[in-house]
Every structure is written in C-alpha cells, then in structure tokens.
Amino acid sequence: MTRTDLDGELLSRARQGHGLSADDLHRIDQHNVLSLGMLADEVRRSVRGPSVTVRRVATVPSAGIGAEWARMTEGADEVRISHIPDSREATLTLVTTVRAATPETLPVWGFSLEQLTRASWFCGRGDLEALAASGLTGVVDAAVDVVSPTQVAEVFEAGLAVGLLSVEQPVMGDRVLFVEGLLRFLAAESRVRRVAPLPKQVPVATPTTGYQDVRLVAMTTIGLPMLEHVVVDWLQYGPKLAQVALTFGATYLDNVSTVDDPALGRRRTHLEDVRRNITAAGLTPAERTDAA
Amino acid sequence: MSHSLDTLQARLDAGGRLDADEALYLYRSAPTWWLGQMADRMRQRRHPDGVVTYIIDRNVNYTNVCVARCNFCAFYRTVGHHEGYVLSFDEIFRKIDETLALGGVQLLLQGGHNPDLPLQWYEDLFRAIKSRYPSFKLHALSPPEVLHLSRMSRLSVPEVLRRLIDAGLDSVPGGGAEILVDRVRKQLNCYSKASADEWLEVMRQAHLAGLRTTATMMYGTVETDEERLEHMLRLRALQDETGGFTAFITWSYQPEHTERGGTEATGIEYLRTLAIARLVLDNFDNLQASWVTQGGKVGQLSLAFGANDMGSVMIEENVVRAAGASYCMDEVEIVRNVEDAGFRAERRTMHYERLGPPMFRLQEMPRQLSLATARAEGDTSVPEELRQYEARTPEGKRQRHQISSPVA
Numbered sequence: 047m048t049r050t051d052l053d054g055e056l057l058s059r060a061r062q063g064h065g066l067s068a069d070d071l072h073r074i075d076q077h078n079v080l081s082l083g084m085l086a087d088e089v090r091r092s093v094r095g096p097s098v099t100v101r102r103v104a105t106v107p108s109a110g111i112g113a114e115w116a117r118m119t120e121g122a123d124e125v126r127i128s129h130i131p132d133s134r135e136a137t138l139t140l141v142t143t144v145r146a147a148t149p150e151t152l153p154v155w156g157f158s159l160e161q162l163t164r165a166s167w168f169c170g171r172g173d174l175e176a177l178a179a180s181g182l183t184g185v186v187d188a189a190v191d192v193v194s195p196t197q198v199a200e201v202f203e204a205g206l207a208v209g210l211l212s213v214e215q216p217v218m219g220d221r222v223l224f225v226e227g228l229l230r231f232l233a234a235e236s237r238v239r240r241v242a243p244l245p246k247q248v249p250v251a252t253p254t255t256g257y258q259d260v261r262l263v264a265m266t267t268i269g270l271p272m273l274e275h276v277v278v279d280w281l282q283y284g285p286k287l288a289q290v291a292l293t294f295g296a297t298y299l300d301n302v303s304t305v306d307d308p309a310l311g312r313r314r315t316h317l318e319d320v321r322r323n324i325t326a327a328g329l330t331p332a333e334r335t336d337a338a
Numbered sequence: 339m340s341h342s343l344d345t346l347q348a349r350l351d352a353g354g355r356l357d358a359d360e361a362l363y364l365y366r367s368a369p370t371w372w373l374g375q376m377a378d379r380m381r382q383r384r385h386p387d388g389v390v391t392y393i394i395d396r397n398v399n400y401t402n403v404c405v406a407r408c409n410f411c412a413f414y415r416t417v418g419h420h421e422g423y424v425l426s427f428d429e430i431f432r433k434i435d436e437t438l439a440l441g442g443v444q445l446l447l448q449g450g451h452n453p454d455l456p457l458q459w460y461e462d463l464f465r466a467i468k469s470r471y472p473s474f475k476l477h478a479l480s481p482p483e484v485l486h487l488s489r490m491s492r493l494s495v496p497e498v499l500r501r502l503i504d505a506g507l508d509s510v511p512g513g514g515a516e517i518l519v520d521r522v523r524k525q526l527n528c529y530s531k532a533s534a535d536e537w538l539e540v541m542r543q544a545h546l547a548g549l550r551t552t553a554t555m556m557y558g559t560v561e562t563d564e565e566r567l568e569h570m571l572r573l574r575a576l577q578d579e580t581g582g583f584t585a586f587i588t589w590s591y592q593p594e595h596t597e598r599g600g601t602e603a604t605g606i607e608y609l610r611t612l613a614i615a616r617l618v619l620d621n622f623d624n625l626q627a628s629w630v631t632q633g634g635k636v637g638q639l640s641l642a643f644g645a646n647d648m649g650s651v652m653i654e655e656n657v658v659r660a661a662g663a664s665y666c667m668d669e670v671e672i673v674r675n676v677e678d679a680g681f682r683a684e685r686r687t688m689h690y691e692r693l694g695p696p697m698f699r700l701q702e703m704p705r706q707l708s709l710a711t712a713r714a715e716g717d718t719s720v721p722e723e724l725r726q727y728e729a730r731t732p733e734g735k736r737q738r739h740q741i742s743s744p745v746a
Binding site: 079080083251254256257284286319 | 607633634643
C-alpha cells in the first residue's frame with residue numbers, strides 16, 4: 047500500500063512540472079490500475095489542485111437554431127457548432143447566423159480541425175481566416191492522430207484558437223508512445239494547453255474498456271504535468287466513467303449540455319448531477335470563467 | 339472510538355473481522371484507493387488463481403403484474419393494466435432454446451407478485467421445463483416471491499420450497515433484499531412484501547432445504563451508511579449460520595420512471611460500496627460486478643475493487659431497463675473486459691462450478707449488441723394455459739373467461 051522510493055522521486059519530478067523519460071513512464075505504466083490511479087491523483091492534486099472545471103456547452107442543433115436558442119444558451123460557457131455544412135458558403139453563413147443570434151459574451155466555437163481538413167471545400171489558411179471573420183472564436187479540438195502541429199499552428203495564425211488536443215481513434219498500443227507523441231506535439235506547438243486523451247470514435251462492438259480509459263487518463267496526467275487540463279467529455283463518456291476518470295487525474299469535464307435531452311437519459315445532462323459526481327469523487331467543482 | 343487505517347489493515351491482513359463501527363469508519367473515511375487495494379487484496383487471497391467467472395444464463399421475468407407496489411420499481415404493472423403480461427410456457431421454452439443456442443445453462447426466473455398465478459402454475463412450469471430440458475437449471479423466485487406464494491397458498495415457506503424443489507427449483511436468487519432494515523423497507527413500500535426478518539428467514543429455510551442462494555443489496559434510496567452496513571452484517575451472520583450464499587451482488591437504485599424518482603448514486607460510490615462489501619462479507623466467496631447498472635467500463639473496474647465475477651451474460655433484461663439503464667455486454671465483451679483487466683475468464687454454474695473457457699472460443703456465436711426483452715412491444719397475448727388455473731382477482735377471472743370463451 048506504500049509507493050516505492052523511485053515512485054516518490056518520479057512523482058516529485060512530475061509535481062515540479064517536468065516530463066518523465068520513456069523508461070520512467072514505462073516503469074510507471076507497469077503499476078496495477080489502482081496504484082497507477084493513486085500516483086496520478088497525487089500528481090494532479092499537487093500540480094492542478096482538487097478543482098474540476100466544468101464546461102457547459104450549448105450545441106447548435108443540426109437543423110439550425112430556432113426560437114428556443116436563447117433558452118438553450120442560458121447558463122452556457124460557450125456555443126458549439128458540431129456539424130459541418132457541405133459548402134464553404136453554407137459554413138460561413140452558419141457561423142455568422144449563430145454569432146448574430148448568440149449573446150456577445152458567449153464565445154462561438156465550432157468544428158474539429160480534422161473535420162475541417164476533410165471537408166471538400168476546405169483549402170486551409172484562407173478559409174480559417176474567413177471563419178474567424180465570420181465570428182468563430184476557435185476550433186473546438188484537433189486530433190493529434192490526424193492533424194499535425196503545423197496545421198494547428200495555421201489555425202492560430204489565422205486568428206482562431208484551438209480548444210484542446212484530442213484523439214480520434216483509440217490508443218490500442220503502447221501508452222508511453224502515446225504520451226511521448228503528445229510531448230513531441232506540444233514541443234512543436236505549445237499553445238494548446240488541454241488534452242482529451244480518450245478517443246472520440248469508439249467501435250460499438252469493441253469499445254475501449256474502463257481499464258484502458260482510466261490508465262490513459264492517468265498516464266497523460268503523470269506524463270504531461272505541464273498541461274493546464276486533462277479533459278474528459280461528459281456527454282460521450284457518461285457520468286460513471288467520467289467521474290472515475292476524475293480520480294485518475296482528469297481535471298476538466300467538457301461538453302456538459304445546457305439542455306437536458308431525454309433521448310440521452312436525464313442522468314447525462316443535469317449540472318446538479320455533474321457537481322454531485324465531482325463532490326462524490328472528493329473533488330471541487332469549478333465552472334470556467336474565461337471566455338475562451 | 340478512534341480507528342487507524344494501519345491497525346485495520348493489519349487486522350484484515352491477519353484474517354480478522356470488521357465490526358459495524360470499524361466498517362462504518364472505513365466506508366466513510368478511508369481513501370477510495372485504500373478501500374480498493376484492501377478489497378483487491380482480499381479478492382486475491384480468496385481467488386489466487388486469477389480467474390474471473392461469469393455465467394451464461396437468461397434473465398426472464400415471467401410476469402410484470404405485481405401487487406407489491408414498491409415505489410422504487412419501474413417494471414411492475416398493476417392487476418388489469420393493459421401492459422400487464424404473463425409469459426406462456428411456449429414463450430419460455432423458446433427463450434430456453436435461444437439460451438441453449440448461446441451456451442446457456444440456466445434461467446434466472448423472477449417476476450411480479452401476480453395474485454392470479456397460483457402455486458400450481460409455478461409447479462407445472464418448472465416440471466414442464468425439467469421434462470423438456472432435464473439438465474437446464476432453474477435459478478428462480480426471490481424470497482418475496484416465495485413468501486407471496488406461501489401467503490396465497492396458505493402453506494408454510496418450507497412447504498412451498500419443498501414443492502418447488504420437487505417441481506425442479508435448483509437455487510434461489512437473492513432479489514428483493516433492497517436494504518434489510520425495516521425502517522427503510524417501510525419507506526420504500528416493500529415492507530409488506532417481505533420484512534427484513536422474513537427475507538432472511540426464507541433464505542434460511544432455502545439453505546436448510548439444501549438450496550444455494552445469492553444475496554443482493556440495492557442501495558441509494560433512503561438508507562443511511564449505517565443501514566447499508568447493517569444489511570451486510572445481517573447477511574454475514576446468516577452466512578455464518580448456514581453457509582448457503584454463493585455470492586453477493588450490489589447495485590445502485592435506478593430512479594428513472596419510478597414513483598420514488600430521485601437521483602442515482604455515483605460510480606465512485608458503487609466502487610466504494612463494493613469494496614467495503616468485500617471487506618465486511620469475509621465469509622462470502624464471490625462478489626459480482628453489476629455491469630448492467632454501472633455499464634461495462636465501471637463493471638470492469640469493479641474487478642479492481644473486490645469483484646471476482648462478472649455476473650451473467652443475461653441475454654434478456656427488463657427490470658433495470660425499465661428504470662433507465664440499458665447497458666449490454668455479450669460473452670465476447672465480458673471476456674474481453676476480463677482479460678484486459680489481467681484475469682482469465684471462465685464460465686461457471688450458479689454454484690460456481692467452473693465450466694471451462696469461453697463458449698465463443700469453442701463454437702461460432704453471433705454477437706449480441708443489445709439485450710432482448712420479455713416480449714415484443716405491443717404483444718398483449720394471453721397464454722392459453724392460464725385457463726387451467728383459478729384466478730383470484732375479478733380482472734383475472736374476466737381474463738380467464740375470455741380465454742375460455744374465444745370469439746368464433
């Protein structure tokens with residue numbers, strides 16, 4: 047039940063914000079799931095404290111915004127456009143429309159970078175600048191297994207922000223290689239300070255397991271202590287796994303809906319429930335206050 | 339009284355037992371990691387071979403008609419309700435055929451307290467199943483159902499059990515325990531279906547009759563931490579006396595569509611409850627993971643918090659689904675989760691006899707990505723054979739009359 051001296055030394059380095067070597071990370075990754083969680087929790091508490099940031103998101107309906115939009119944005123930290131239209135013009139019009147219909151105090155985020163790069167009309171910098179001019183605050187995320195640091199840099203250069211680094215496909219192999227890959231990505235492009243390590247796309251027949259998910263969260267926490275946040279998507283992963291992930295080092299619950307969608311089950315959306323889950327995990331809820 | 343984690347850890351490591359006060363201290367105050375690691379250590383001591391078991395069986399609810407009216411239940415329908423159903427013997431046979439095709443070995447057969455199904459119906463059903471499927475096991479009728487039959491038939495619980503065993507009952511599931519504290523049971527409106535003493539007495543009689551049973555706990559309604567532990571301690575005392583429980587299964591109250599409503603306990607609370615159960619129930623061999631209420635991911639993490647069994651493949655589920663949870667894991671998925679957690683997966687019987695490696699590795703199996711339901715939506719058919727059994731309620735009598743006098 048006690049950690050080794052070497053664990054203590056590695057933790058001490060992580061707590062000071064230093065990255066660990068591949069050998070160190072391999073050693074840490076050998077721990078059983080509970081010991082690994084315990085180490086990650088120590089790093090998280092000393093580097094980022096016990097607070098959990100909750101990001102409330104008003105997602106633009108794919109059918110477009112209607113009369114209920116004002117109600118949907120009440121209590122939101124941001125507005126998010128998740129679907130991407132077929133043409134450049136339609137996309138810019140969508141952003142303009144959403145921006146105009148949304149209170150000025152709320153940032154309008156939209157799309158993932160890989161979503162944009164896959165759009166047939168997307169040509170790069172010029173389109174990003176046009177999106178910024180239309181009122182887009184930033185690109186929601188950029189999947190490190192799809193886009194390059196150069197592509198992320200281009201987003202910033204176009205006057206947009208990038209919310210977080212994400213992962214599109216499950217990390218099936220070596221977690222240490224994943225952490226090293228993230229370190230390299232961040233060395234090349236350091237302006238994004240949040241990472242969501244759990245995959246955005248998961249096969250229905252063979253989803254990632256609980257062990258895989260929480261181990262990845264823990265390794266990201268320990269291996270990347272310089273990050274501002276380790277992020278879990280509340281809507282996608284649900285309260286059970288998201289809550290457990292908090293105890294393995296996650297500090298940020300993204301995509302907490304402002305509107306209860308009965309189709310998702312009520313337990314997926316209530317802010318009160320989110321706060322209850324955070325508190326029951328021994329942590330402290332804190333909603334984001336910055337506009338970006 | 340003051341406690342220290344080190345002292346209690348030393349006691350548990352030496353095979354010592356926790357009392358109520360110590361258990362409460364740990365449940366409330368021990369870090370989650372500490373609880374998990376101690377529970378894992380206890381699990382490892384009891385199951386050193388690194389095997390995690392599961393059973394292939396089908397969870398069949400023969401009727402949803404119930405007079406108990408527990409306010410935490412979203413599954414039941416009142417007598418005469420248009421959505422009330424009783425499965426026909428043929429429907430149950432078809433479910434058994436499907437279960438056998440998937441390598442299944444038993445039915446977990448439970449249902450509502452239907453006043454229009456007499457003891458004879460159960461005996462005939464069990465005999466018919468055993469006649470068609472002699473080696474197929476019947477893990478059937480939780481203590482409140484046995485008590486309901488005892489009250490309806492005006493026979494003692496031992497006599498009802500004897501008749502059911504004669505008809506083919508193999509073991510008794512531990513459902514209907516909720517929290518074995520009468521203050522809680524009264525608030526949940528389940529005191530009249532079985533008080534805490536009555537539930538335990540049915541189990542005692544079942545054990546005395548040579549049956550093995552499971553024990554359950556549904557937490558997260560109105561009970562206190564002390565009452566959860568009282569529940570566990572009462573089970574531990576009966577297990578000391580009879581040794582008849584094969585396993586303990588706990589799950590969180592599922593609030594959706596219930597009269598009681600409210601919120602569900604969190605995943606961390608589930609893992610802590612499971613872990614403290616492993617520490618308190620030191621005379622229970624097996625603790626099951628409730629993936630059906632917690633989902634596959636936390637279900638798998640249960641294996642690090644004291645569970646040594648992934649429960650059932652289920653094939654079908656109606657009760658928890660009615661209350662809003664709709665998780666599914668087929669055999670492939672259960673085994674993948676077990677192995678990913680570093681264990682070896684083996685099939686088992688209700689008695690925890692090992693049956694060997696996963697069935698899908700022995701023969702080709704279709705994947706099951708959703709659980710079946712008792713009946714297709716809109717199916718309101720009434721079994722023909724019900725005409726042979728006398729109904730007690732006016733609605734039941736009318737229904738029987740309609741079956742007996744079909745429109746030409």
